[in-house]
């Protein structure tokens with residue numbers, strides 16, 4: 026592939042997290058029976074008019090602010106005309122001439138180096154209904170019709186599938202951070218059209234592009250791009266030319282297939298939407314919306330290193346997910362030792378979440394409980410195996426760590442008398458190992474400590490056990 | 501009193517009900533009986549259910565007996581068949597919507613319902629309000645009450661004819677290029693097209709969203725002002741409505757007795773060769789009457805008037821091509837099944853739409869294609885700006901404009917609907933008002949030798965609705981043209 030360069034641009038459709046739909050008062054969720062969250066507006070009854078959802082505008086502008094776009098003080102809606110069963114009005118209200126956000130960029134990491142993917146613009150629009158194709162018919166659910174979407178259009182700045190993945194991951198992280206969207210790919214919250222072209226290395230003019238429509242999994246985009254770029258290169262290598270066309274990804278066959286050529290592309294006949302006035306924003310409003318923006322992942326990562334003394338690696342892992350970062354920070358603020366919190370979050374907490382396939386909201390352990398648990402370990406009230414047991418209980422059921430330790434009798438035995446007794450028993454039962462230790466074989470002590478733990482049924486403070494053993498073996 | 505209940509105008513009806521001189525049921529019965537007599541000849545109504553109307557009237561009477569004193573309780577109104585009334589058909593005069601029943605109230609209807617009105621009938625319209633004759637309706641043509649061989653005008657021809665024929669004290673219509681004013685002039689009633697943004701369009705079957713406006717047709721300017729005041733004002737469901745207060749329009753109209761201190765402009769471009777001499781004469785006489793009432797009359801110019809019809813043809817059709825795209829057989833209305841989706845669309849729309857609608861949708865689609873967008877659509881937008889500037893310029897020299905509403909008296913039905921000249925000249929005097937988004941009134945100003953009514957056009961700047969109604973009211977207080985009623989309809 027090294028003799029060809031690829032240029033990839035994305036059109037990313039993101040469903041915004043709002044209470045109501047883009048142009049009517051219907052609830053913006055897809056739960057419930059099909060065609061129940063509908064009204065005259067979103068099923069296109071005669072006479073119904075659209076009304077702009079200001080919250081959607083606010084969210085889209087905030088995305089523009091996050092990526093450094095110029096925010097349009099004046100922007101307008103247009104009608105995009107085409108007939109299809111998932112369209113209530115047979116035109117989509119979108120922005121063609123004057124979009125909300127212009128320019129900007131998203132910085133990704135490529136081989137440890139920053140690379141900025143330029144954004145052409147972001148515009149606001151409404152979703153279409155959801156079609157389910159059956160054997161002999163198609164079911165259309167208008168619950169999704171007129172859901173608020175923003176469409177972010179990039180320049181063709183990405184050179185391969187890895188950069189596309191990095192871009193989408195970074196964008197998704199930012200959108201979740203600022204509470205713009207849940208970005209649930211399974212629910213179709215993020216859908217991409219992928220434009221790609223290849224050209225011989227050294228050529229400056231971009232090659233003819235194809236468009237892959239409606240890709241809704243990252244994995245699918247990655248596979249489709251690998252296939253499509255290779256296909257284009259092979260066509261060029263064989264002396265052929267690329268047709269400018271729209272293609273679709275067949276996930277089962279693992280190939281892209283032509284959908285329609287440029288010549289048969291629809292003429293959308295855009296013109297201004299007279300039912301909606303222009304969106305006029307002022308600097309004060311934009312400033313207020315800017316002030317609502319949360320800290321972005323990269324900035325937070327740097328701050329975690331500085332403020333909590335975390336290693337870069339820890340800060341990166343913790344800030345990858347805003348909810349995890351929030352959880353960590355809530356705990357770290359109360360903890361004497363933030364690094365210990367980081368170890369617990371990155372270790373036990375992420376493991377437990379991973380095993381359950383849950384996100385942090387499902388965990389019953391509060392940040393305060395985690396801090397209390399760490400305190401019990403540091404005060405040597407419980408040992409590590411016991412702490413992990415308590416953690417599992419807290420994770421599943423919540424509660425107070427001290428109470429759980431008490432109820433389960435998990436407190437370490439720090440009573441030196443009892444430990445001396447266990448040590449004596451351990452030495453008596455393992456004379457051979459004791460002799461090895463006395464002969465200078467230090468690791469033998471660990472075996473004896475293990476025996477003491479066993480005799481104490483795990484409750485002995487291992488440090489005290491080691492001290493008692495040493496003393497008795499010396500004597 | 502019973503024999504002439506149908507003669508009562510809107511405010512008179514409300515007063516009679518309030519004073520309990522008449523019950524809502526008596527009134528509704530009188531109107532239903534009148535319709536039964538007149539409709540075979542007129543065909544102005546597309547729907548009227550005796551039981552439904554009487555039940556609503558009975559409900560109003562019951563409410564009044566319980567102490568309800570809402571000013572319009574039991575007042576009967578007719579509604580153009582493009583405005584949604586919950587539970588009533590809303591056909592837009594089209595086969596496409598012949599089986600469609602509106603499941604919600606338009607904002608204007610909700611306001612009138614809250615005021616106590618009873619919606620007694622739906623009135624005929626050109627299909628999807630496209631036309632100037634009410635002859636393109638799937639319910640067949642409406643006849644002019646003054647001369648049944650002639651058209652009532654359109655597209656609100658059913659409303660104008662019903663009000664003229666005393667089937668309702670007043671009616672709602674819509675005006676996209678003259679569809680309230682032209683039928684009002686042809687039928688000898690008062691019709692008002694409010695400033696764009698004054699009256700909510702929510703619930704009005706869209707023709708061209710940037711031009712459509714709902715307004716009253718009534719038997720006097722006072723009645724029209726009262727109905728306008730009841731429906732006007734900002735609506736959160738129509739983002740193009742203006743938050744400016746509507747004001748005491750009715751009181752202003754009731755008090756108007758002279759036109760002292762007003763400068764009224766007469767655009768010379770309205771008095772072209774195509775203007776029927778009789779109408780020119782009647783208009784001149786009305787202008788003289790205004791001068792006699794104290795107005796200073798000045799000549800002004802609207803240089804781009806002649807461009808308003810082609811401009812309207814392009815923009816109106818372009819907007820309509822999108823507005824009517826929703827009628828596809830998928831969710832409601834007519835469906836002609838086919839094995840493939842696109843074929844179902846084709847068959848449904850071929851069967852559901854009439855010729856005039858098809859002509860406009862095809863033309864509107866064409867002018868928006870990337871090939872013709874710049875030459876037609878964008879150019880027409882520029883012309884629209886010129887037309888708007890014409891009016892702004894004229895209003896620097898005067899407070900309002902006077903002129904004819906139509907160039908001819910109502911044409912014969914057999915000559916009207918499809919004639920090229922009707923399309924070329926039909927809305928010559930009126931379409932510019934919609935393109936400029938301003939307000940205008942048509943008031944009866946006399947009759948031709950054949951006994952056909954003529955209308956005086958009063959055109960005002962944006963949001964000077966009250967001024968226009970005041971001018972019309974002062975004129976009507978000095979004349980009695982609006983009190984004449986057609987005869988021989990029974």
Ligand SMILES: [Zn+2]
Nearest residue numbers: 049051064067
């Ligand atoms: Zn809705």
